Amino acid sequence: MGRKRKTPRADRPAAPPDLAPLPPWARDPAPSSSLAEAYALAGAALAILDPLARSLHPVTILWRQRLALKTAAALARQGGRTEDEAALRDHLYFTRPGDDVGPAGRLLRAFRDLGGRGALDRELWQDRLSLLFEPIGDEELSGLVLLAGRRADGEGNAIGAAVEIAGYAARRDLRAPALWLADAVLARRLAWPAPVPLLGLAFKRGDPAAFADGEGKRVALAYARSAAAALDLYGEIARRATKLLAAAPKLRGKAADRVIHSLLEEDALTVRTGVEKPRRSRYRLFNRLVELEAARELTGRSTSRLYGL
Amino acid sequence: MARRARPKSPPDPELADWPEALRWREWMGRIEAVIFASPEPVGRDILARVVGQNCSIDRLIEDLRAELRGRSYELVEVAGGWQHRTRKNYADVVQFAIGASGEGRPLSQQDALVLTAIAYYQPITRSELSAFFGREIGRDGIAHLRDLGFIAAGPRRPAPGAPYTYVTTKAFLAEFGLNSLRDLPDMEALEDAGLLSKEKLLEGAFPKRLAGDLDVELGENDEG
Numbered sequence: 001m002g003r004k005r006k007t008p009r010a011d012r013p014a015a016p017p018d019l020a021p022l023p024p025w026a027r028d029p030a031p032s033s034s035l036a037e038a039y040a041l042a043g044a045a046l047a048i049l050d051p052l053a054r055s056l057h058p059v060t061i062l063w064r065q066r067l068a069l070k071t072a073a074a075l076a077r078q079g080g081r082t083e084d085e086a087a088l089r090d091h092l093y094f095t096r097p098g099d100d101v102g103p104a105g106r107l108l109r110a111f112r113d114l115g116g117r118g119a120l121d122r123e124l125w126q127d128r129l130s131l132l133f134e135p136i137g138d139e140e141l142s143g144l145v146l147l148a149g150r151r152a153d154g155e156g157n158a159i160g161a162a163v164e165i166a167g168y169a170a171r172r173d174l175r176a177p178a179l180w181l182a183d184a185v186l187a188r189r190l191a192w193p194a195p196v197p198l199l200g201l202a203f204k205r206g207d208p209a210a211f212a213d214g215e216g217k218r219v220a221l222a223y224a225r226s227a228a229a230a231l232d233l234y235g236e237i238a239r240r241a242t243k244l245l246a247a248a249p250k251l252r253g254k255a256a257d258r259v260i261h262s263l264l265e266e267d268a269l270t271v272r273t274g275v276e277k278p279r280r281s282r283y284r285l286f287n288r289l290v291e292l293e294a295a296r297e298l299t300g301r302s303t304s305r306l307y308g309l
Numbered sequence: 310m311a312r313r314a315r316p317k318s319p320p321d322p323e324l325a326d327w328p329e330a331l332r333w334r335e336w337m338g339r340i341e342a343v344i345f346a347s348p349e350p351v352g353r354d355i356l357a358r359v360v361g362q363n364c365s366i367d368r369l370i371e372d373l374r375a376e377l378r379g380r381s382y383e384l385v386e387v388a389g390g391w392q393h394r395t396r397k398n399y400a401d402v403v404q405f406a407i408g409a410s411g412e413g414r415p416l417s418q419q420d421a422l423v424l425t426a427i428a429y430y431q432p433i434t435r436s437e438l439s440a441f442f443g444r445e446i447g448r449d450g451i452a453h454l455r456d457l458g459f460i461a462a463g464p465r466r467p468a469p470g471a472p473y474t475y476v477t478t479k480a481f482l483a484e485f486g487l488n489s490l491r492d493l494p495d496m497e498a499l500e501d502a503g504l505l506s507k508e509k510l511l512e513g514a515f516p517k518r519l520a521g522d523l524d525v526e527l528g529e530n531d532e533g
Contacts (some may be wrong), residue, residue, distance in 0.1 A: 090466075090467050091432065091464040092464075094465045094466075094471070095463065098460070100463050100478070101464060102463045103431065105463075134489040134491065172491065173491055248394040260367075299467065301467060303469065304467030304471065
């Protein structure tokens with residue numbers, strides 16, 4: 001009875017969901033597509049995305065956080081700032097509780113919030129957005145929220161619902177909230193358990209002013225592209241999650257279990273995440289995870305390191 | 310200001326041989342005068358120096374407040390002391406007439422420039438500010454801006470020593486009549502030109518003209 005019995009791994013997280021790949025014809029839609037083609041492509045991409053958006057596997061939380069990071073970086077770049085994804089991560093993870101995360105960090109927080117269930121509650125949109133984003137004229141924000149509320153429920157074209165709201169992205173001061181609301185409305189129409197940050201990803205190449213085109217072709221194309229990008233991102237995450245789960249048996253103990261669970265659902269962890277004073281064993285654990293290629297060190301730094309899938 | 314002759318002896322707080330009513334009025338006058346003359350809220354301990362030991366400062370304040378009813382300013386308790394303040398309904402008038410928030414917040418030229426740099430380039434550390442200005446920006450200057458409530462601690466830089474960065478606050482926006490950071494002068498122009506970049510800042514691309522514009526606005530509050 002001296003030997004410790006192996007703890008039953010009933011609590012080991014399940015493998016991340018497998019997803020059908022996006023057919024090649026649905027990728028990279030040409031801007032010259034007709035309106036009908038644009039909507040068809042967006043519909044196809046969103047349909048492939050749908051099971052993933054509905055999945056409750058922890059890895060979909062991480063996926064949404066990474067999409068939020070990409071959206072925030074794209075918006076920050078649009079806003080003339082230099083914060084890239086790495087800088088935004090640093091802003092978020094290295095702000096002490098109670099300190100101000102800064103305007104760029106707030107942008108990231110806002111889109112991470114979009115990925116949560118609470119973002120579907122339209123009654124709370126006004127208050128939520130006032131808190132998440134830079135103070136905007138109450139009147140203008142309420143106008144936008146009212147519009148989003150009207151589009152949030154009902155039948156028929158989900159993308160059409162997002163189009164009108166996305167049009168407000170042409171205005172600088174309403175850009176970020178407009179994108180946020182468009183994705184929130186889409187998620188409600190598609191009955192997803194939580195929104196998925198999508199539209200902002202399209203900014204890598206697009207001009208947000210173009211979103212104001214009345215018929216919605218640009219928005220539909222944006223959703224087609226973004227959904228494809230989101231699927232690709234998921235593919236990477238799923239591969240890494242599988243590697244992590246494969247390495248899990250080599251890492252014993254409660255601390256390791258907790259870290260593994262956290263890695264599956266958090267964009268990034270510091271050595272301190274979840275503990276007051278990390279012991280040496282914790283540092284060793286993270287090093288081991290990196291060695292096993294079960295996790296990555298995301299910053300390339302020797303101090304203030306961040307770990308994630 | 311002519312040199313004042315030293316007072317022969319400190320004012321007598323007790324006024325023991327005064328008639329009661331007169332003494333009370335004198336005490337009221339004294340604390341009113343001290344509060345009126347002080348740019349900061351005056352604490353109980355300071356007021357206690359000029360009135361009798363057994364006199365109730367709260368009652369004196371009550372009587373003073375009663376007398377001010379109907380006037381455009383009032384006596385308020387704030388930040389642990391008492392202060393005269395313009396009543397809210399006259400704030401717009403004062404703002405319009407003399408463009409002051411009425412709270413006398415002195416901001417030196419240097420402070421204004423540092424604040425400007427933080428506003429545009431936040432979050433930014435003290436050493437990054439020093440590098441930009443070409444000279445050491447002292448902790449005191451930063452502390453002053455912090456005490457004024459215009460800046461607050463932001464994310465810590467993941468660099469050796471994990472220095473704090475600074476960001477501007479809502480109070481900053483309120484004080485300078487800005488609805489959001491995007492209302493900073495020429496913010497959109499800077500964005501479009503891609504100049505809102507710390508790297509460019511440190512290369513010296515900071516448009517000094519803007520600092521000039523902002524100085525004009527901030528100068529109204531500069532009592533230096």
